[in-house]
Amino acid sequence: MSTSLLLLTILLIGLVAYFAGRARSLAVSGSKLATLHSLPGYHGSYVAIWAVLPAALVLAAWLIASPLYIDSSVRSALPETVRNQGAATVQLALGQVKAVATGLARLDAKEIEAVKTGSVNLRETLAAKGVALAGEGEPFMVEAAEQFNAMRGFSRWLMSAVVLLAAFAGGVYAIRNVTARFRARNQVERVMLGSLIVASSIAILTTIGIIGSMLSEAGRFFSMVSPAEFFFGTVWDPRFAAAGSEGSSGQFGLLPLLGGTLYIAFVAMAFAVPIGLFAAIYMAEYASPRLRSIAKPLLEVLAGIPTIVYGFFALVTVGPFLRDISAQLNGLLTGNYQNFIQAQSVLTAGIVMGIMLIPFVSSLSDDIITQVPRALRDGSLGLGATRSETVKKVILPAALPGIVGALLLTASRAVGETMIVVLAAGVAARMQINPFEPMTTVTVKIVHQLTGDLEFTSPQTLVAFALGITLFVITLGLNIYALYIVRKYREQYE
Amino acid sequence: MSEAAVEKALDQKMNTVPLKMIGKDVSVYYGEKRALFDVNLNIRENTVTALIGPSGCGKSTFLRTLNRMNDTIENCRVTGRITLDEDDIYDPSIDVVELRARVGMVFQKPNPFPKSIYDNVAYGPRIHGLARTKAELDEIVETSLQKAGLWNEVKDRLQEPGTGLSGGQQQRLCIARAVAVSPEVILMDEPCSALDPIATAKVEELIHELRANFTIVIVTHSMQQAARVSQRTAMFHLGNLVEENDTDKMFTNPDDQRTQDYIMGRFG
Structure with missing residues (x-):
């Protein structure tokens, strides 16, 4: 599942959860609204929030963590000779591996076989598919690229499963909480408060980030020119x-x-x-x-x-x-x-x-x-x-x-x-x-x-x-x- | 003397008091809305005249016509004739700034300027050039504060801000400020409504003393206050002047049923 499709699915689950929560609260109230602590809409929102929010957080965390993990494992799989040449070379090799990986995904099985045996030129084959390669490419790269692709595919599959499970579990957990006296309204209020705090801290953090980047660059300048000379x-x-x-x-x-x-x-x-x-x-x-x-x-x-x-x-x-x-x-x-x-x-x-x-x-x-x-x-x-x-x-x-x-x-x-x-x-x-x-x-x-x-x-x-x-x-x-x-x-x- | 004879003698005494201001057929319009209907009311010299009536009855509006403070309100139009010592104050030849120096005003909420106590009192005299030297100005400030009964409380801190005083002191400062210009008439728009009972008592006592030198018109919501401080009372209702009479008569034996009802607390 692609990320955007996954996101859409979560939202759909959220929508379903909303109506399910509403319907459940109406059912427990026995059509007497006054017995409910919160209006049905709040119960619906509560369930929807439980369905969407944890899943979205898991998704975000996965999207940040998995490339880091995959990169580091591919890096450690690179041949000893490359790894000994310093960080810049490793970074370059990693970039090439990723480009090869993108290219391999566009080749069919026969072409991959040909590339592996070296009967055709790797760079030309990939260029024909629209992937430009910086160097000639080395044999170990094809192997690393295949490993990279495999890991990425597995990660994507696992992510979809975990995220959907989280959405489903969250929704079920929340819907079991819905009773007549359940304070869904207060829960929703707390989520609102949380999102407002997140929004304002983004503004503040951005300011801090800007100051930080300016300071660090200015620091580099002052390491070359003395502050006294500048000021x-x-x-x-x-x-x-x-x-x-x-x-x-x-x-x-x-x-x-x-x-x-x-x-x-x-x-x-x-x-x-x-x-x-x-x-x-x-x-x-x-x-x-x-x-x-x-x-x-x-x-x-x-x-x-x-x-x-x-x-x-x-x-x-x-x-x-x-x-x-x-x-x-x-x-x-x-x-x-x-x-x-x-x-x-x-x-x-x-x-x-x-x-x-x-x-x-x-x-x-x-x-x-x-x-x-x-x-x-x-x-x-x-x-x-x-x-x-x-x-x-x-x-x-x-x-x-x-x-x-x-x-x-x-x-x-x-x-x-x-x-x-x-x-x-x-x-x-x-x-x-x-x-x-x-x-x-x-x-x-x-x-x-x-x-x-x-x-x-x-x-x-x-x-x-x-x-x-x-x-x-x-x-x-x-x-x-x-x-x-x-x-x-x-x-x-x- | 019989009671009737005493009353008659009092009436005659009151009736001989000269009239300071005469309002004839005074009507006020705010845009299309009419707020006062042909009010005929005379203000006697060296007398405290109380204007009473329920909220929105036009008593404050009438008060503000007496020194043309209504001019500062957009869309406000005044018809009829108001004279001050026989000068029509709405005549184009009258300078409104000069008029307001002769007819001073004290407002509902104490509104000292954010300046020192001294500068608050000296504000009017400075604008109108009443003092030629610093000594003369000091003199005016001191006598004004004495007349307002505030001198002993503030004489050691004249340079402190007027806004730092208590509510009652602030209101007496505003009275001193009005007195400093030596007006002939002082208008007071519910001067005690923002004060506690002790401060109110002080201001009422002050009004009593000021009567010797000034003509005073006071708007009040408190029936007791009107009875305590005034000699004449005018009752307004829905923009009409219902009754104007000696205060004693007004509160014991009013001519108009509506006055009776209002004083007894049946409406308003």
Whole structure:
């Protein structure tokens, strides 16, 4: 039985079990539903869960364990000469054995005989059946492949039997449990709880896995380049051309990239915070409900635009516009029509990123401002304060911690933003303070280090992980601090 | 003097009190729904007027028309005429901000700003520029807190947050905050409904004292409270003013059967 067919069978058994459990509970109740502790549906679900869950777990465990076992036994069956040549060779031989095994499964008995006696070429025969073999193939491989196929077949047969038995046994066990007072509902509740816990732990484990893989790759990088050189170096010069050759590893100074990242994020925030905050105050305090119900979703549509589109906007519209207008201005002032703003510059990237951030600032701030209790507004208005006095003196101070938290969350987005800066900020890694010149960011360099045809063994590519983990720590720190502030603020009103 | 003569003398005394606010044919609409029906109610100077009636009868709505707090509610429309010292407060020439400085308000739930006690009281005077120097402001804060009977409890911790006080203290802080602007009228919307009996007694005592300097209108659900603190009582029912009378008469011998029933606890 193939795995998918087996899975389908289990589900079918589960379905049957559901109806069987239902029917049994109805039978024991003697058609008086009130005598049952749980509704028939719960009894059905209980039986179905017992039929499906253990069987599925056995199936999963078998699918993980059996290839490991088969591989190790095939490996130990390889000839002494191969096994003595080290792990890489053994791994290669094992791969070939598996390929041969796939091929043998497609040959008929006569062809197998011919291959075994060596009267036909193994590689050509298999190639004719659509299985490519890396080497010529050796006689021991055919034998090992046959053993492999036999074991696999047996394992598959045994697995089907065990799994179906588990499904059947589980169902029978559960259906015997069904009585009028049996608490099927509570049992089902526990399974629900379990599955919710599994789902959330998958999310958490994935995060841990990502951090782990980044850390281990970054560790490999730091074994080649010293952390001091990375974190405090002021020159970024990875020397791609020399990648792989000995002795010239290039310079990997983080500071120019970090400087660019923070500078562009600062420009973006300087642009987005006033506009977003004012928009939020207008939406929350002044706009009529009708206007608010139209304008707020419109503003939030901005947040749904993919950032690569903002990148186009920067590349095609904002960048050239700034370049041309700076040329005009320069011409008017000095007579020399030389643009002083580059098309790709800190300013271009900052402005466009700022536009992207406006909806985040305004939407988050709006939520926080509307959370300020109405009683405070009334109190201030009742004392004869105007609306703007109320906003300035009561609402904003009350909402300030929350707004700061919202701004920190926005800042962490600005620091981690990639596509806009790839297109609009430039690639020159240098430290300077002129916002009209291009600079580059951590994210841009990660993209550059990882695009192309490079092995993950040189510092040129591994540096991307070091950059990634640095960026991750920065944004994580910002987020944690923001959440801490927001939470502290929430406690005030509850 | 006979009982009747005493009553007459009292009536006359009461009737000579000048009127601070006059409400004539006041109706309020929330969108299509009408919440008040042609209410005619006068507020006497230096008198505590209690508004009573079952929930949803329009007493809070009427209270809020007196300093135009209804303006902050969407779709709310007020017709009729309300005057404060003969100025129509709904006249376009009236500045609503100025009006609210003259007619202050204390709310149902204590709502101190998340600022220090001092800043809470100084909020109104600062906005309206009532003090030119720090010393003058200190003076206003102190007298306001004294008038609200809170000074002795908080004088050593004026810089602590107002939200850290107990419920009753918070409400008296809100009264001090309203008093600090030197309003002529103070509106109180069920000021004791969120307080325990001891704090309630303190606030009631305070209302009694404030009467000397301010005209007070108070909405209350407690019949006993209305009887204790007010001189005039107005009874609302289903958006109509049922009866307005001296408090003593109202609670002993009301003119209207519905007032009688409500006071006796037969409905509401």
